[in-house]
Amino acid sequence: MSRHAALLPATFSRTIEDWLAEDIPSFDYGGYVVGNDDKWNFEEGAEIMPHDGKVAVAEVRGPARRILMGERLALNILARCSGVASRARRLRTLADTLGFTGVIAGTRKTTPGFRLVEKYGMEVGGADTHRMDLSTMVMLKDNHIWATGSITNAVKSARSVAGFSVKIEVECQSEQDAYEAIDAGADIVMLDNFTPDTLRLAASNVKSKCQSTRNNVLIEASGGITEETAVLYMLPEIDIISFGTMTQSVPHVDFSLKIAHETSEPALSTNGVFTMENLIKIDVLPGVGDTEIAEGENELVIHLGHTIDYVTEAHKLATVSIDEHQQPDIPETVGQYRILQHDMVSSEMPYNIGDADTQSKLAELYRLDKSGELENGHSLVISCSADLGLDGDVLADSPLSASEQIVMFINGGGFILSDAPELKWLYLRISKELGRRVFVPRYSAGLNHPFPRALYDIHVAYLYLLDRGFRPEQIVVYGLSAGGNLALSCLLLLDMLKEPAVAGCILMSPYLDLTMSSDSWHRNKDKCVLPKVPNTSARSLPRLYYGPTDMSDVEFEKRLVHPLLSPLFGNIKCLPPIQVHVGEHEVLLDEAIKFAKQVEQANTLQNNGVASIELLTYPDKNHYSLFRGKTQLDKVYPPMRRFCDTL
DSSP states (O other): TTTTTTGTTTTTTHHHHHHHHHHOSSOOOOHHHHHHHHESSSTTTOOOOOOSSSOOOOOEEHHHHHHHHTHHHHHHHHHHHHHHHHHHHEEEEEHHHTTOSSSSEEESSOOOOOOHHHHHHHHHHHHHHHOOSSSTTTEHHHHHHHHSSSSHHHHHHHHHOOOSSSSEEEESSSSHHHHHHHHHTTTTTESSSSHHHHHHHHHHHHHHHHHTTOOOEEEEESSOTTTTTTGGOOTOOSSEEGGGTSSSSSOOOOOBBBBTTTOOOOOSSOOOOOOOOOOOOOOOOOOOOOOOOOOOSEEEEEBBOOOOOOOOOOOOOHHHHHHOOOOOOOEEEEEEEEEEEEOOOOOSSSSSOOOHHHHHHHHHHHOOOSSSSOOOOOOOOSOOSSTOOOOOOHHOOSSSTOOEEEEEEOSSSSTTOHHHHHHHHHHHHHHHHHHHHHEEOOOOOOOTTOOHHHHHHHHHHHHHHHHHTGGGGEEEEEEETTTHHHHHHHHHHHHHHHHOOOOOOEEESSSOTTTOOOOHHTTTTTTTOOOOOOOOOOGGGHHHOOOOOOOOHHHHHHHTTTTTTTTGGOOOGGGGEEEEEEEOOOTHHHHHHHHHHHHHHHHHOOOOOOOEEEEEEEOOOHHHHHSSHHHHHHHHHHHHHHHHHHO
């Protein structure tokens, strides 16, 4: 029995019997609990990455009747517990990667009657279960406070009946509420529905008050925090972050059961491939929830499997993860300048670009293991509808004329925050100053979407523009910071795929070398101000972008020289005209200069198909100030427009 399974109550078997009774009241369901022999192929907490392919998670032996009686119930439990455990694992891993030492917790927002399974999924995934029920801890929410008249009255009343051994938490809507809760004797203050900026300030002030009064009150952040925004709340002043989304809006994972006939082709690459007569073998069919059953009179062997990210055993319940997919944004029209913004996050990828051979080559590129250089294992194949779920009448993003030039702007954010709504002013400014419409694809970012997912999404964005009627020579790619890395990597990828190059490329403070070996990383480290991501050092960004790996630092740095990770090391002979902007106080200065020199030298050696390049440097400007401020942008945009006009 695993250490997590030991936490389950003695009544758990009876709970399963009740669930079975609901599903099959006319049958003898009790035999399911005691009559089968199961074997799990993974230790609890083990991880399986997508490149492992089809995976056999477990085997179950027993009378066919008993196994089939419990089939749907088992798959339903697996599906639900898997989603919860996977999200908990991703959040805990993100916190550990960013150096956040606080508690990652769920909430009491669980499915009625299913709380035990969902809380167990949190535990297995590495998250704190928070309170199990109303008796575990006193939590005074806004309704309690309004009913008693004040926070002080509510805490006093709760303490009178709870005694000294039960903790009291108070939900606070403001910093002043937190001070009142602390003075009243609360053990935990929850700063509810604060924005990241107001949370940082309030938590810092509350911590200072606690230290001055030697009060060990804990601070919890909660309310509207999602997996995508979690990084903004992982602040050193916060002790606990609770996520209602750990159980709400969590996608299910579909498991399937398959029977193997004696003539079946082995479909599993792991141990336990059975081809014996009258045995069940479960094949992996992602997205298929129903079971295909062949008749067997004696005994059945069942494999439970899915192509997944994580697998954990949950007291004879496996838990796996599956990516979530964000919904497309509705585009905005602001004045006369149009931002065409679309969420390019995708799963099996929304384009069919050719025959099977072409798709196979593309899949090999994205696996990056053709020559053994890179084996991160994210095999992605383009084979879906070209529609993307967009309403063309709403977007109106087809070319306005045969000569219209459109700018595809790729935001940076250190590969962590691709979606930056606060930068919409910048998108509008680019559109206005360059006199061109701007297309802003949102790409998959952060630890949940390891390399090369973001690059893949940018490539799909390019294909999307082609599908809308733009020709390559009408497209200018503009990459900012980490977006500059993705922009240049995408151009290298187009060359690998033998696809036409775009008209030109603008790189603003590009992050071209993930090894960070240039001297300016040391020379300018005290001068350069990078956009702040909580608890994230620049050195951690490559690992966040690449995704989970157990490689040593030395091995990992060797991996980073791959041109699709560090385009500084790519084939410069395939590039279109490029304009680079960089501040002289940036840590990224030297790699931008080195890149420009490489292009210039190649152009000198053979003036045939080699990109022209223009490097513009700005004295006394660091990474942040280069693209912030009206005065500075007035210096940047005229040469950009001139560059676009000459293409």
